[in-house]
Amino acid sequence: MSIDALSASRRVPVAQEGTARPSPARLLTRSLGRVLSRYWTVAAFVVAWQLWSWLTGYNQIVVPPPAMVFGDVLGNIGAYLPDLGWTLAMSAGGLVAGMALGTMIAVVVWSSRIVSGMMTPVALVMRSVPVVAMIPVLARVFGYGWFTVLVITTVVSFFPAFVLVGSRLRAAPQATSDLMAVLGASRSTVLRLLLLPHAVPGLLVAFRLTAPTAVLAAMLAEYLMGGRGLGTLFAQSVSFHEVGRAWGAALVATVVSVACFVAARAVERRGTVRFS
Amino acid sequence: MPARSNDLALPTDTEPAIALRGIVKDFPLKRGAAVRALDRLDLEIAHGEFVAILGPSGCGKSTVLRLAAGLEQPTEGEVLVEGRSPAELIRAHRLGVAFQEHALLPWATARNNVALPFRVAGREVDRERVDALLELVGLAGFEDARPRQLSGGMRQRVAIARALALEPDVLLLDEPFGALDAVTRRRMNLELARIWMEQRITTLLVTHDVDEAVLLADRVVVMTGRPGRVLHVQQVEMPHPRGGEVTRDPEFHALVDRLTGMLDDPEPVAATS
Amino acid sequence: MSRVPGAALAPSRGLAAGGVLALLVLVEIVGRLGLAGPGWPPLTDVFGYVAKPSAQQLLGRALTATATAALAGFLLGGVVALLVAVLSALVPATGPGLERLAAVVHAVPLIALGPLLITTAGREATPTLVAALAAGFAVFVAATSALGSANDAQRDVFTVLGAGRASTLLRLQLPAGLPLIVDGLTLAAPAAVLGAVIGEWFGARRGIGVLLVSSMQNVQTDQLWAAALTAAAISLLAYVLLVALRGAVNRRFQ
Ligand SMILES: Nc1ncnc2c1ncn2[C@@H]1O[C@H](COP(=O)(O)OP(=O)(O)O)[C@@H](O)[C@H]1O
Numbered sequence: 001m002s003i004d005a006l007s008a009s010r011r012v013p014v015a016q017e018g019t020a021r022p023s024p025a026r027l028l029t030r031s032l033g034r035v036l037s038r039y040w041t042v043a044a045f046v047v048a049w050q051l052w053s054w055l056t057g058y059n060q061i062v063v064p065p066p067a068m069v070f071g072d073v074l075g076n077i078g079a080y081l082p083d084l085g086w087t088l089a090m091s092a093g094g095l096v097a098g099m100a101l102g103t104m105i106a107v108v109v110w111s112s113r114i115v116s117g118m119m120t121p122v123a124l125v126m127r128s129v130p131v132v133a134m135i136p137v138l139a140r141v142f143g144y145g146w147f148t149v150l151v152i153t154t155v156v157s158f159f160p161a162f163v164l165v166g167s168r169l170r171a172a173p174q175a176t177s178d179l180m181a182v183l184g185a186s187r188s189t190v191l192r193l194l195l196l197p198h199a200v201p202g203l204l205v206a207f208r209l210t211a212p213t214a215v216l217a218a219m220l221a222e223y224l225m226g227g228r229g230l231g232t233l234f235a236q237s238v239s240f241h242e243v244g245r246a247w248g249a250a251l252v253a254t255v256v257s258v259a260c261f262v263a264a265r266a267v268e269r270r271g272t273v274r275f276s
Numbered sequence: 277m278p279a280r281s282n283d284l285a286l287p288t289d290t291e292p293a294i295a296l297r298g299i300v301k302d303f304p305l306k307r308g309a310a311v312r313a314l315d316r317l318d319l320e321i322a323h324g325e326f327v328a329i330l331g332p333s334g335c336g337k338s339t340v341l342r343l344a345a346g347l348e349q350p351t352e353g354e355v356l357v358e359g360r361s362p363a364e365l366i367r368a369h370r371l372g373v374a375f376q377e378h379a380l381l382p383w384a385t386a387r388n389n390v391a392l393p394f395r396v397a398g399r400e401v402d403r404e405r406v407d408a409l410l411e412l413v414g415l416a417g418f419e420d421a422r423p424r425q426l427s428g429g430m431r432q433r434v435a436i437a438r439a440l441a442l443e444p445d446v447l448l449l450d451e452p453f454g455a456l457d458a459v460t461r462r463r464m465n466l467e468l469a470r471i472w473m474e475q476r477i478t479t480l481l482v483t484h485d486v487d488e489a490v491l492l493a494d495r496v497v498v499m500t501g502r503p504g505r506v507l508h509v510q511q512v513e514m515p516h517p518r519g520g521e522v523t524r525d526p527e528f529h530a531l532v533d534r535l536t537g538m539l540d541d542p543e544p545v546a547a548t549s
Numbered sequence: 550m551s552r553v554p555g556a557a558l559a560p561s562r563g564l565a566a567g568g569v570l571a572l573l574v575l576v577e578i579v580g581r582l583g584l585a586g587p588g589w590p591p592l593t594d595v596f597g598y599v600a601k602p603s604a605q606q607l608l609g610r611a612l613t614a615t616a617t618a619a620l621a622g623f624l625l626g627g628v629v630a631l632l633v634a635v636l637s638a639l640v641p642a643t644g645p646g647l648e649r650l651a652a653v654v655h656a657v658p659l660i661a662l663g664p665l666l667i668t669t670a671g672r673e674a675t676p677t678l679v680a681a682l683a684a685g686f687a688v689f690v691a692a693t694s695a696l697g698s699a700n701d702a703q704r705d706v707f708t709v710l711g712a713g714r715a716s717t718l719l720r721l722q723l724p725a726g727l728p729l730i731v732d733g734l735t736l737a738a739p740a741a742v743l744g745a746v747i748g749e750w751f752g753a754r755r756g757i758g759v760l761l762v763s764s765m766q767n768v769q770t771d772q773l774w775a776a777a778l779t780a781a782a783i784s785l786l787a788y789v790l791l792v793a794l795r796g797a798v799n800r801r802f803q
């Protein structure tokens with residue numbers, strides 16, 4: 001659906017090239033309409049929030065009004081930025097490490113029948129293990145600290161890359177594989193010239209799926225363990241009854257997660273076009 | 277270019293370029309059953325000869341080609357290419373191949389796709405040869421285009437240039453124009469005829485298009501299916517180079533009609549041959 | 550020849566068993582030798598702990614609470630997601646907005662929902678709601694693509710027959726999309742378990758999540774691992790059940 005929308009929005013200017021250009025005013029109303037049709041729910045959400053805080057009689061301990069929360073985030077951005085940067089660094093580090101590890105293990109599994117036979121049930125178990133729920137265990141094993149947060153974001157990022165890269169490695173087009181066989185390509189040559197580039201879209205899907213999860217996992221770990229980061233900021237504000245700051249941390253976390261999701265999706269789309 | 281004399285195309289006492297002798301090929305199905313795709317098939321192709329295998333779909337044409345390419349092993353019989361097993365030729369990077377699916381790498385430019393055989397063989401890419409091949413197949417100026425940006429016919433040209441990259445001993449083509457529209461297909465046939473005249477590589481072409489087979493081949497091998505056998509071998513006497521004018525030749529049409537008749541209703545002809 | 554599939558299966562089953570065994574042995578050895586420090590106990594110690602009646606009572610109570618929240622959340626989230634998907638199929642104008650909302654809600658880190666849910670729904674209902682959100686998103690994504698999965702020719706037939714939107718939905722889109730919807734449910738089941746556990750972290754009184762956090766803080770390592778294994782087990786069970794359901798549906802609708 002959204003891909004259609006994308007190509008449609010690209011097609012419009014081409015179709016109009018020969019004819020008169022639409023006036024800026026019409027362009028504006030049209031793009032406004034498009035934004036509205038997609039984001040009316042977000043606007044409705046903010047309005048509902050406002051109404052709700054109004055109905056609870058501006059009892060700020062329960063529901064702070066949107067203006068107060070947005071005000072705190074924009075006015076005291078300095079209170080958020082260091083923690084935000086820290087959380088993003090942990091997420092990005094784990095994302096890179098986990099996806100690299102997932103790709104490497106997928107290649108190992110691809111290269112050996114025995115390893116692949118042994119990994120199949122392990123992968124089934126791992127697929128259904130709620131990894132994020134294992135944060136307390138990892139915290140116990142690796143101690144309370146940034147390294148554990150990194151381990152957790154790595155573990156969270158590992159599995160999608162492992163599964164999706166692995167399935168792409170096993171699903172190269174038949175004709176191209178035949179061609180490689182006739183050209184006399186060795187297994188490592190096939191891997192290098194055909195399978196790894198072919199697996200890039202799988203890695204990109206893993207990236208899109210994982211990026212928001214990594215941020216979430218980092219924040220949950222920080223929430224449970226303390227230390228630095230948005231999760232800790234949130235936990236501390238909750239326990240000191242700084243409602244505005246707590247909701248502000250939640251808002252920043254949401255915006256960052258949505259931004260990560262949107263950015264990861266854009267990266268995926270571009271990369272997929274390039275590699276398929 | 278001198279017209280080729282036909283005795284060149286006949287199998288001589290010297291070693292044939294491709295020899296399939298007494299080939300039986302069974303494919304295992306579920307629950308122990310097997311389907312016999314080829315039954316005691318014999319085929320020899322001389323050096324520098326262009327042979328087309330013609331037959332209805334499912335009769336085993338691709339299986340013959342895949343046996344010659346070393347992609348399948350015969351259940352019975354022997355396959356020799358240049359007097360050796362296909363596996364040895366593959367190891368020496370002496371085979372060129374193109375399929376109905378272009379099988380280009382979508383992330384690589386036309387130039388890099390044609391250079392692929394060099395990379396696979398671990399040789400230094402001969403840039404001049406790659407560009408010359410692209411020019412030969414009429415793609416000068418499209419060196420840096422990716423497959424996605426090329427038309428179906430252009431993609432097949434790249435695939436053929438790639439098949440020729442390492443100057444193979446044998447060229448194997450499995451319906452390379454099967455996915456193209458009729459007009460593009462005919463144009464590509466004439467292009468291939470021209471390219472083949474320049475290179476004179478031993479070629480095995482699989483097709484179900486009668487015009488294509490007659491236009492290109494020295495010899496047309498007609499197959500019937502279930503199980504796959506050689507029904508008829510047709511020498512094509514028309515001299516090379518064959519251009520577009522050949523398709524208006526009555527001799528060409530007589531031949532096409534005759535072979536089409538065999539494909540429609542193989543039994544009576546089989547009785548006479 | 551007829552033995553070929555069985556013969557191919559036998560070594561792969563052996564390898565699979567070997568893989569699971571190797572994993573268990575590895576976990577045991579790392580714990581036994583203390584390779585990963587005191588936080589990683591030998592697996593046999595964890596099983597020894599689980600064998601104790603007091604531990605079973607504790608785990609059983611937690612398991613009941615979490616499983617109830619997960620199941621309730623799964624049902625709630627699944628039903629709401631299906632209804633919303635049907636709404637966006639019946640009123641196409643709402644489609645893009647609803648899909649964005651679902652994407653945004655999904656991208657909202659569960660942690661950010663903590664204050665919202667605790668102040669509104671209370672500590673006890675929060676696990677169920679988080680489970681519902683996690684499961685609902687998986688179902689919604691599957692359901693919207695499922696309802697769009699009937700092909701154009703089939704749709705054209707219904708249009709020509711003069712079928713209305715509701716009739717097309719009931720007789721074409723839902724049956725055609727059922728396998729995909731069940732796929733979504735398969736993903737939603739473990740998601741609901743995870744959601745329930747995380748929801749409990751925000752201050753529930755009982756549950757596997759509570760047990761995980763309290764044993765982490767009190768350095769009760771065997772109990773921590775037992776709780777983690779329990780969480781993994783119910784998640785795996787939920788997944789296996791749904792995979793079986795998917796098999797049944799696929800057989801019925803093929
Ligand atoms: N890998 C395979 N497994 C089972 N049967 C096959 C396989 N490849 C080909 N066949 C069967 O062998 C016969 C010949 O196939 P093929 O050589 O592809 O025919 P053609 O190229 O003439 O259309 C067909 O009946 C086909 O079903």
Ligand SMILES: [Mg+2]
Nearest residue numbers: 334337338339
């Ligand atoms: Mg074929």
